[in-house]
Amino acid sequence: MPARLIDRYDHVPETNEDLDWADLITLDLGLYDQDNGKEKLVKQLDHAVRKVGFFYVKNFNIPQDEVDRQFALGRAFYALPLEEKLKYHSSSDLERGEYNGYRPAGHRVLGNGIRDNVQVYNIPKFDGHHHRQQPAILQDHIAEIEAFSRKCHTEVVEKLLRLFAILLELPDEDQLVRDHQYDVRGEDHLRYMHYAARGAEENKKVGGLYSPGHTDLGTVTLLFRQPVAALQILNSEEQWKWVRPQDGTITINTCDALTALTGGLIKSSIHRVHAPPQDQAHIDRLGVLYFARPNNHVVLDPIQNSPVLQRLGLATNAFTEIGQHLTTEQWVKVRQTQQQRRRQEANISTDGRYTYAEKDLEIVPGLQAKIYN
Known part of the structure; x- marks a missing residue:
């Protein structure tokens, strides 16, 4: 059968x-690739990444048309009837830290009786170790999706990763690349993510937030430009600022695994999703x-052969300080299990502060997830 046609995706106007x-x-x-180009980029x-x-x-x-095709594919998936999307969802998978496939909106209660408004569809990288059935609307275009996934990498x-290696003064600028090989088993994934608009009264009950302040668990996250303003970051002055959608760019944030590997030198960015x-x-x-x-096999201990980390005395991280030497696979499993848990509701104050019970934030004994208010 011929592939299903996907309509062109046109972005809505900016705010x-x-x-x-x-x-x-x-x-x-x-x-x-220019002379001294990498060194110039590292200075920027x-x-x-430190602040x-x-x-x-x-x-x-x-090219932008390839990016827009991915938005069009995401839109086509979310336009499917709920009963069709639910064929790719498993509550038991989520409970044991398996996050690929579909997660419907309303999986968790945020607080004050308001459920989350986000649908997620994760497509694991094409490394030969993640065999999953895909809905026909995506399977018909799977070669295109794989090509896009590989280009992201x-x-x-x-x-x-090479710029980070230069920043860390590693003896080989490909050292981090070897720990992030696309065709080696790992937890990289492409995501289509859909936030449904909510009414003002519902937004008020959850502090005006779609998602409270948090960090991501990996190395870096790539967020392709879309114009509905909602992403906010906590800057070094402890102020929440909106992230502007800039034409022709990807917004990058550094994440927990990279913070662990660098002993805290590279900051895991704190961000939240606000109502638009x-x-x-x-x-x-x-x-x-x-x-x-x-x-998956990489142990998330601080890198030993970085002269920068040695000079700064950065030899421990949040894992090693509680006697843990987690591999990426172990870290992803325990963190995803905690994240996907059907928690009790948060206590949400009138000024939008989220407070959870300690047991709901426990990742492993001695290590708690943080909610940034």
Whole structure:
């Protein structure tokens, strides 16, 4: 049978509201292959990853029409009837930390009786170790999806890993790349993410948030530009700032595994998803993201051969300080199990502060997840 036709995806207009935007650097990956280009990029990157953990990249060799095709595929999936999407959902999988496939909205109660408004569909990287049935609308275009997934890795993730290696003064700039090989078993995945617009009264009951402040668990997250303003970051002055959707860019945030590998030098970025501003409050928000993680066998202890970490005395992390030497596979499983748990409701104050019971935030004994208010 011929592949199902996918309509062109046109992005909605950006907000016209005067929001308090974050001041983030933009790395021009067009410099990457130029003389001294990587060194110039590292100088830009240094402050961003130590202080905030968020930055943009541009000129990343993935044409906008290919990005828009992924948005169109995500839209086509979410347009399926719920009973069709639920064929790719398993509550028992989520409870044991298996996060690929579909998660419907309403899986968790945020607080005050309001359930989450986000649908997630995760497609694992094509490393030969994640065999999953896909819905026909995606399976018909699976070669295109794989090509996009691989480009995210080679054109963006691997280049950033080399920049991080230079920042850490590692003897081989490919050291981190070898720990993040696409065709070696790992937990990288592409995600289509759909936030349904909510009414003002419901938003008020959950502090105006779609998702409270948190960090991601991997190495880096790639968030492809979409114009519905909602992402906010906590900057180094402890202020929440909106992240502006910039044309032709990917928003990058650094994550927990990279923080662990660098003994805390590289900051795991703190972010949340706020209800959109008034002129976009009625619009559903569709996201395309790529999550990069170290290969499953990599032990998340601080890197031993970084002169920078040695000079700064950064030889421990949150795992080693409680006697744990977790592999990526172990870390992902325990963190996802905690994240996907059908928790009791948070106690949400009138000013939007989320407080959970300690047992709901326990990842492993001695290590708690953090909610940033």
